[in-house]
Amino acid sequence: MELTIKDLDVSFIQGDREAHALRGINLTVGKGEIHSLVGESGSGKTVTSTCIMGLLPSPPVRINKGEIFLDDINLLSLSEEDQRKIRGMKIAMVFQEPAKYLNPTLKIGVQITESLILHLGMSKTAAEEKALDILTTVGLGGGKRILHSYPHELSGGMKQRAMIAIAISCNPLFLIADEPTTALDVTLQEQILELIMDLRNKLSMGTLFISHDLRVVHDISDRISVIYAGKIVENSSKTELFAHPMHPYSRLLLKSIPDAEKRGTRLVTIPGKVPDAENIPPGCAFHPRCPFAEDICKIEEPEMKEYQEGHSAACHFCGTGKIQ
Amino acid sequence: MKxxxxxxxxxxxLVLTILIISTIIFFVIRVIPGDxxxxxxxxxxxxxxxxxxRVKLGTDVPVAVQYVRWMKKLVRFDFGTSLISNQPVMTLIKQRFPLTFSLALLGIFLGILIAIPLGVLSAVHRWSLWDYFGMVYSQLGMAIPSFWLGIILLxxxxxxxxxxxxFGSGSIKNLFLPAIALGFARAAVILRLTRASMVDELSKEYIITARAKxxxxxMIHYKHALKNALIPxxxxxGIQFGYMLGGAIIIEQVFSLPGLGRLFLFAIYQRDFPLIQGGVVFIAVIFSFTNFLVDMFYSFLNPKIRIS
Known part of the structure; x- marks a missing residue:
């Protein structure tokens, strides 16, 4: 199963105001691949994932153009009912704060089994059997007790495991993980990342991993796409990106990771912030914050170009040796 | 076990509340000037x-002794004897309570029957016809006095x-109109709350999870949102029901129903102190007990409450 996003362009419309959230996203996640989408908040990461799930409310959202394919299924052209049948069944999603994203008044067992009963037509007992298996898969052995627990009776890490159990219950082909570790302690982060990698191997799911944290992304990804102001500015394998980042934005992001070896030096920060989706600068959207920007950057928007096999970036000066 | x-x-x-309430009632009545x-x-x-x-009322002995006597009788649900009818207060209350209870039950039932479905529909289809109907209803329900509605219904x-x-009070047919008059206004309050609470729940994150599944x-509305929305x-x-169990003085008057409300109203007119005192304690006990039941039901809806 492969997920392909082609030229996805999405706006939020309110009255006569328009916020251009996604400006032509191209992205391919192969079978069994963990692909990370990295960017600052407000760059369009969550809009992308919500759009794949078909959960963007319209209005206020308008999909201007673009297509999303899960193999040969064109997700955006499906009826609402067909989209619903794909959600949870073929594509599943894990969210940032398990405490908020689990229903506080339903037992974990009910929250896992309901999709099994709905999508796979299982009986209640069969679904409970299956749920026990799934709990073991996500490292929540102890079984029955967890099924009969309410979310508040579980610890933060257990909640996130339960959340993942809910997501993978119907053996989805594709998983979207929207910052699944951000709300957790560092030690738990590690465990959840391992679990996601482990599941990829067991279930050979393609995974779109959304994060703003490059350190987390470094541990888990096969490929990485860097998103800025609703556009992908660099796409490459993980090793390539960390060894030879091309786009100035990616380079600055990498430099801003605190590092024990750089002790005593000032931490690099990127001045300014992600532009407001209502007021995206002309030309290259990054030019107001870019240390290498020249006149052309203010006028002409750079195209995404492949500079090495499997490594593309969108910058006028990539490959010119100007960016150091 | 938990x-x-x-x-x-x-x-x-519950027991502690009742003890405190009856103590307060005892002293308040003694503090009021006049013998x-x-x-x-x-x-x-x-x-x-x-x-x-004085001997008959038991006010000839010191307050402390009176208090002990009062408490001793209270644990046996003995509120003394009415000055007017010379019957035990408890007997009078027992005679009237079934009517008040049926009226309150039917009233709250009709109220819930209108309010919860309409509240949920209003929240799910916001700004639809259902919602406008609900808004108009709740405005009217809160603005129309129940005695007026009772008279119009009659x-x-x-x-x-x-x-x-x-008139008459023998069958459920007699209770239907007063129950509507009572339930109409309660429904308005419950409706507003159901709508607000449901709208609130539908915007929570776990609803996104439910959609993503x-x-x-x-299923999202009734299985996931409603259970949470019903908590408040x-x-x-429950509190509304508790109030109604204390008797609906005005409605009972309009429909000439011999319920608790009228019993206590006449007790006040006739300065029947033991009956007033017993009535107040009875209402307090019933109210606390209803709250106790509400708490039980609440803990069933909200598992978090059980540990705190």
Whole structure:
């Protein structure tokens, strides 16, 4: 199963105001691949994932153009009912704060089994059997007790495991993980990342991993796409990106990771912030914050170009040796 | 086990509440200036007569002794004897309570029947016709006084179209109109709350999870959102029901129903102190007990409450 996003362009419309959230996203996640989408908040990461799930409310959202394919299924052209049948069944999603994203008044067992009963037509007992298996898969052995627990009776890490159990219950082909570790302690982060990698191997799911944290992304990804102001500015394998980042934005992001070896030096920060989706600068959207920007950057928007096999970036000066 | 402990704790709290309430009632009545015996006896009574009434009321002994006696009787649900009818207060209350209870039950039932479905529909289809209908209804429900509604209902459905009897209190048919008059306003309050609470729940994150699981809208609304949305609704509905159990003075008057409300109203007119005192304690006990039941139901809806 492969997920392909082609030229996805999405706006939020309110009255006569328009916020251009996604400006032509191209992205391919192969079978069994963990692909990370990295960017600052407000760059369009969550809009992308919500759009794949078909959960963007319209209005206020308008999909201007673009297509999303899960193999040969064109997700955006499906009826609402067909989209619903794909959600949870073929594509599943894990969210940032398990405490908020689990229903506080339903037992974990009910929250896992309901999709099994709905999508796979299982009986209640069969679904409970299956749920026990799934709990073991996500490292929540102890079984029955967890099924009969309410979310508040579980610890933060257990909640996130339960959340993942809910997501993978119907053996989805594709998983979207929207910052699944951000709300957790560092030690738990590690465990959840391992679990996601482990599941990829067991279930050979393609995974779109959304994060703003490059350190987390470094541990888990096969490929990485860097998103800025609703556009992908660099796409490459993980090793390539960390060894030879091309786009100035990616380079600055990498430099801003605190590092024990750089002790005593000032931490690099990127001045300014992600532009407001209502007021995206002309030309290259990054030019107001870019240390290498020249006149052309203010006028002409750079195209995404492949500079090495499997490594593309969108910058006028990539490959010119100007960016150091 | 956890649940059992929770129930035990709540029950203990119930008993404690009743003890405190009855103590307060006892002292409040003693603090009010004026000797009840003088009021009962009238202006022309002789000292001997007044003294006899004092003995009868039990106010001839020191307050501390009175308090002990009062508490001793209370645990046996003995509120003394009515000065007017000479019957035990508890007997009078027992006679009237079934009617008040049926009326309150039917009233709250009709109220819930209108309010919760309409509230959920309003929240799910916001700014739809249902929602506007709900808004108009709740405005009217809160603005229309129940005695007026009662009179109009009587005029319409007992006089103009004699579907329901004009008076009497034997069957459920007699209770229907007063129950509507009572329930109409309660429904308005419950409706507003249900809508607000449901709208609130539908915007929570776990609803996004439910959508991401591919659940149908029906499952999302009724299985996921409603159970959470009902938590505050249950509390308020329970309190409303508790109030109604104390008797609906105005509605009972309009429909000439012999319920608790009228019993206590006449007790006040006639300065029947033991009956007033017993009535107040009875209402307090019933109210606390309803709250206890609400708490039980609440803990069923909200698992978090059981541990705190």
């Amino acid at each position: 649940l059992f402990l929770f129930i035990l704790k709540r029950f203990f709290r 009840p015996a003088l009021v009962v006896a009238g202006i022309d009574a002789s000292n001997a007569e007044i003294q006899a009434i 005029l319409l459905f007992s006089v103009k179209f004699p579907i329901f009897p004009l 591919g659940l149908t809208e029906k 609704v249950v509390t308020v509905t």
